[in-house]
Amino acid sequence: MSRKCKLTNKKPLVGNKVSHANNRTKMRQQPNLKKKRIYIPEEDRWVRVKLSARALRTVSKKGLLAFLKDKGLRLKDVLA
Template sequence: MARVCQITGKRPQVGNKVSHANNKTKRKFLPNLQKKRFYIPEEDAWVTLKVSANAIRTINKNGLTATIKKAAEKGTLSF
């Protein structure tokens, strides 16, 4: 599975590693992804999502069903 958050759609970004001598080499900035199980009380089921730490905070704030619905509208949700 790719390194993509299923809620926010965060992906690895590309940038430069800059040394003290100002030499630049390519590097990747990886998102802080966690594999986490969430409980959906409406469906009485557990769902496992690969989400970023930022997405976990969003789910805690807005609730799982509202966040999943918004991600599905945005097009980032993939099961």
């Protein structure tokens, strides 16, 4: 499975790590992803979602279906 947030589409960033001597080596910054079970009271069921910590905070505040509606997504898109 890819290291990508299903809700916000955050994915790894690629860049150079630069030392004091100006040596450059490739590095990747991974997104802070978590696998969570989220309860949807409207459908009376639990779903498993792989999402970033930032998205988890927003989902906790708004609710999953309201968050998806704001982003223009459907629940089926996120779970697939």
